[in-house]
Structure formats: C-alpha cells, structure tokens
Amino acid sequence: MNSRDLLPRRAEALIGEALMDTRVVLVNGARQTGKSTVTRLVGGSSSDVVFRLLDDPATLRAARADPAGFVDRESGLMIIDEIQLAPELLRPIKLTVDLDPTPGRFLLTGSSRILALRTLPDALPGRMEVIELWPFSQGEVDGGPDRFVDAAFEHGPALDHSTTLRRRDYLERVVVGGFPEAHRRTPRRRSAFFESYLQTLIERDVLQLASIERHGEMLKLLSLLASRAGNLLVPSRLAGQSGIPRTTLTRYLELLQSVFLIKSIPAWSSGSTHRAVGTAKLAFVDSGIASHLLGQSVARLDEPGGAAGPMLENFVAMEIARQLTWSDERVRMFHYRTKDKVEVDVVLETPDGRIVGIEVKAGATVRSEDLAGLRNLEAAVGERFVAGYVLYTGKQTLPYGPKLRAVPMEALWRLAP
Structure with missing residues (x-):
C-alpha cells in the first residue's frame, strides 16, 4: 500500500x-x-x-x-x-x-x-x-470532520443532525472496530487477526512489562472484562468472578491499561453532589476486540439477548476519547452514577466547569425516562450544564426539553462547530 x-x-x-x-x-x-x-x-x-x-x-x-x-x-x-x-x-x-x-x-x-x-x-x-495514536476514528474512516465535542460545547441544544444510517449500520462499525488491519479483512479473517493480536499482546507486550504467572488466566480475564464493558470497574467483584486473587487481578488490570487494551473512565462528582459514586467504569479501547472476545457478530449483537447496548456505549465513549486528543476545547471525560443508580454514560467537563452529558441508547426510539440521568445531572450542575444528548440509532434530532436532545449517533463524526 x-x-x-x-x-x-x-x-x-x-x-x-x-x-x-x-x-x-x-x-x-x-x-x-x-x-x-x-x-x-x-x-x-x-x-x-x-x-x-x-x-x-x-x-x-x-x-x-x-x-x-x-x-x-x-x-x-x-x-x-x-x-x-x-x-x-x-x-x-x-x-x-x-x-x-x-x-x-x-x-x-x-x-x-x-x-x-x-x-x-x-x-x-x-x-x-x-x-x-488510537485506532481509526469513524471520521478518519469516512472522511468526516470528527468534531462532535467542539460542536456540542459551541452549539449546545441548537446542535442538529439527521442521517440515513440504521441500527445495523452502527453495529457493523462496532464489530469492525478501528484497527487498520481489521478494516482490510473479511469477517472471518478479521477474527483471525483479533485472535493473533491478543495472543501477541499477552506474549510480547504484557510480558515485557511484568511476568505473569499463567497466560490462561489473562485470556480468561479478557473475556470476563469484555462482558463487563460499560460497568463499574470493581476489582474485588472481578476477583470473585474470575477466581484470580485481588492483588494479582489489580496488577493485570494495570498491565492491560498500559498496553492500551482497556481504559478506565473516572467517575464525575461535584462538590454539591454528595450522592455520586466514585468508582471508575470499564471500557475497551477498540470495540472490535471487545465484540470478538464476546463472540458477537453483527447478527448476534442485533438479537434481543445480544450485547448491542454495552458495545454501542463502549463504541461512543471511545470515539469521544479519540476526539479529545485533537478537539479545540480542552475537555476531560467522566461517567456519572449516583447511589440511587441514576446514570449518565459520558460526562464532558471543560477547565472552566462547563458540562455536556451524553447518554447512549441502542434503540431507534427514545422515551422520556431515558433522559432521567441527564435531568439529574442538569439539576446537579445548574447553569454550568451546556446540553444533554441521547445518542441513539434513530434518524433525526428530537427535542426533550430546553437543553436536552436525542441525536443520531452518526453526529459523532459528521458534525463540526
């Protein structure tokens, strides 16, 4: 090439x-x-x-x-x-x-x-x-501007986008992920690439950073982590589920972050928000790797019992993380969860305290209750709240209040300030 x-x-x-x-x-x-x-x-x-x-x-x-x-x-x-x-x-x-x-x-x-x-x-x-340098962003793949973060803070609730993409189109993007080699391959050959990639990562990069006792433990842990993508990262709970001692598991998690396989998204809290939970959330840097570990094809993701919800949430969060490396706005990314389990998938905050909240929905319709977390966050931060968006697999932007909008997921890579 x-x-x-x-x-x-x-x-x-x-x-x-x-x-x-x-x-x-x-x-x-x-x-x-x-x-x-x-x-x-x-x-x-x-x-x-x-x-x-x-x-x-x-x-x-x-x-x-x-x-x-x-x-x-x-x-x-x-x-x-x-x-x-x-x-x-x-x-x-x-x-x-x-x-x-x-x-x-x-x-x-x-x-x-x-x-x-x-x-x-x-x-x-x-x-x-x-x-x-992350795996490809969707804007790099499609030639889009990749400026949703800047557009969100500049336009707030005036942000608008429509699309022809369907839920299945987004799931295709999820299972391919962003590795250049994965984009060049058929689905069957892509699976072979992911398998080889993970094996090499463990045998070369992880072993260069620290000796691990058993390769099988790490592979088992990777599958467990993929099933927990989008959930709180609680080492004690993962240790119980995996059978790996907590001290060893904590070391493994550090190693997997060091080789850019997983990422922890810290919890957001305000000084006036005493009921916020401070535990980080787990994400995979590449949604294609996570889907492979779960054995989830596009068809499987699309089934009622599939993992479309957590995989799309992971996909959106990591597209935003990519954009934060080049956005004009200086922004940090968090998640929000109260002790009452009211959640917002992604919270973006600028150094001067402006806040944008993002919720991800796998469906093509949005219900009023899907915005409960965004409303809770807006109440917590007051005037600092710029806007809240539900990124969903529908086709048009819809209003749900003065600062709340449902926006097609494609806006992530198609919008610019």
Missing part, C-alpha cells in the same frame, strides 16, 4: 505541530494502530531524518550495547520506533536535548505507557510532548 492509499490521520498534523516547538515527541498507542506509518509520513524523505526500528534485532542490540552512541547525532530528526524495547535510550536522549535544545530532535513511538514503568529513569519532564 503506497502513501496515496493511506487514510489521513488526525495525529499527523498534531505531530508536525509539536515538532516545531518541542525537543522530543512521543507517539504512544496500541500495537497495529499505524504509529510507524504516521511517523514515516511526518519524517518524509528528507536526508536530515534518520529512522531506527527497534523491532529489528540487530538495531535493538546496538541500542542496548551503546545507548549514548546510538542517539548521538549533531542535527536533524531521529525517529526511534518502539522505544519501550530499549528504555535505556531515554537518559542519553535527555542529555542530548539538554545540550542542544533545538526543537524537533527526536520522534519516538511506543506501544505501552512507558512513562508509567517503575523502572524507567527520569523521563524527559518538560522536554517531551506525548501524542496518543
């Missing part, structure tokens, strides 16, 4: 911008999301750019044998792929950019959260910008 066949990535512009004023840029994200490809596109064919691929055994041996010599270069950009394989390079990189603070010296990629590793030396504070 040549560069003209590649889907444009939002991160490419972010990386180029960061290299203009930052000495070291790290592109961090899951395996197979296209980090190597996007950094090569940023680097181009300039003679001032040097590529170092640590997946190559000879290159990795050289990096470990002489870290200082490996990164020694007077000028130009050095791209080092899979930096987590040789974290000993970070100290000489720090020394190099301290001696010469010229922006754009090093572009690194990583497949695990290397900054969180306990064995890591001083990791370039103030010298490095981290850019997350």
Whole structure:
C-alpha cells in the first residue's frame, strides 16, 4: 500500500505541530494502530531524518550495547520506533536535548505507557510532548470532520443532525472496530487477526512489562472484562468472578491499561453532589476486540439477548476519547452514577466547569425516562450544564426539553462547530 492509499490521520498534523516547538515527541498507542506509518509520513524523505526500528534485532542490540552512541547525532530528526524495547535510550536522549535544545530532535513511538514503568529513569519532564495514536476514528474512516465535542460545547441544544444510517449500520462499525488491519479483512479473517493480536499482546507486550504467572488466566480475564464493558470497574467483584486473587487481578488490570487494551473512565462528582459514586467504569479501547472476545457478530449483537447496548456505549465513549486528543476545547471525560443508580454514560467537563452529558441508547426510539440521568445531572450542575444528548440509532434530532436532545449517533463524526 503506497502513501496515496493511506487514510489521513488526525495525529499527523498534531505531530508536525509539536515538532516545531518541542525537543522530543512521543507517539504512544496500541500495537497495529499505524504509529510507524504516521511517523514515516511526518519524517518524509528528507536526508536530515534518520529512522531506527527497534523491532529489528540487530538495531535493538546496538541500542542496548551503546545507548549514548546510538542517539548521538549533531542535527536533524531521529525517529526511534518502539522505544519501550530499549528504555535505556531515554537518559542519553535527555542529555542530548539538554545540550542542544533545538526543537524537533527526536520522534519516538511506543506501544505501552512507558512513562508509567517503575523502572524507567527520569523521563524527559518538560522536554517531551506525548501524542496518543488510537485506532481509526469513524471520521478518519469516512472522511468526516470528527468534531462532535467542539460542536456540542459551541452549539449546545441548537446542535442538529439527521442521517440515513440504521441500527445495523452502527453495529457493523462496532464489530469492525478501528484497527487498520481489521478494516482490510473479511469477517472471518478479521477474527483471525483479533485472535493473533491478543495472543501477541499477552506474549510480547504484557510480558515485557511484568511476568505473569499463567497466560490462561489473562485470556480468561479478557473475556470476563469484555462482558463487563460499560460497568463499574470493581476489582474485588472481578476477583470473585474470575477466581484470580485481588492483588494479582489489580496488577493485570494495570498491565492491560498500559498496553492500551482497556481504559478506565473516572467517575464525575461535584462538590454539591454528595450522592455520586466514585468508582471508575470499564471500557475497551477498540470495540472490535471487545465484540470478538464476546463472540458477537453483527447478527448476534442485533438479537434481543445480544450485547448491542454495552458495545454501542463502549463504541461512543471511545470515539469521544479519540476526539479529545485533537478537539479545540480542552475537555476531560467522566461517567456519572449516583447511589440511587441514576446514570449518565459520558460526562464532558471543560477547565472552566462547563458540562455536556451524553447518554447512549441502542434503540431507534427514545422515551422520556431515558433522559432521567441527564435531568439529574442538569439539576446537579445548574447553569454550568451546556446540553444533554441521547445518542441513539434513530434518524433525526428530537427535542426533550430546553437543553436536552436525542441525536443520531452518526453526529459523532459528521458534525463540526
């Protein structure tokens, strides 16, 4: 596949911008999301750019044998792929950019959260910008603007969208997910990719971060976590269900977050909202992986007993998480749940306290009671509440109050401010 066949990535512009004023840029994200490809596109064919691929055994041996010599270069950009394989390079990189603070010296990629590793030396504070590269967003796949977050805060309840997509169209997107390789394959071959991906993730990336006692335990835990996507992340409950000791399970959860397989969404609470529950909620970074672990095809998801609800909620939350890496609004993502079990799937909050609430419904119709959580959140935050949306599989935007709207799910990647 040549560069003209590649889907444009939002991160490419972010990386180029960061290299203009930052000495070291790290592109961090899951395996197979296209980090190597996007950094090569940023680097181009300039003679001032040097590529170092640590997946190559000879290159990795050289990096470990002489870290200082490996990164020694007077000028130009050095791209080092899979930096987590040789974290000993970070100290000489720090020394190099301290001696010469010229922006754009090093572009690194990583497949695990290397900054969180306990064995890591001083990791370039103030010298490095981290850019997350996620699996494809729906806007990257379809050529949409991917600006729902900015549109929601700018337009509030005036936001409007209509679509021709049906529930089954959304479920198709859920089971494919966002990995470039998954988009290139038939359903049967896609399943083989997911199986291989998970096996490699456990045997390579997880084992690089920490030794695990039994691979079977981790695979069993992954299936259990997929069945709990969209639920509160309670280690003691998961330990009881899996038979894995709680201390071991907590370590496994940290490892799975470090390799970008799962994500925890923190709970939102206000100083005046004493009845909010502070437990994080579980999500899978890629809905295709989660659906595969559950054995859920489009047809199975669409059945009455299928997992369409939690998988669509996961899908929406992770599309929003992707957008937060490039939105103009600085926003943090939470979920909301009271002790009375009144819930809002996604809460977005800006630094100045403005709030947008998002509820996800798998159905093509919305009932008034589906907005109970949004009404509760609006009452809790008052004037800070910009708008509340139920993202559903229907075809038009419908009003349910001065600040509440039901909006087709496609608005996520089709709307712009």
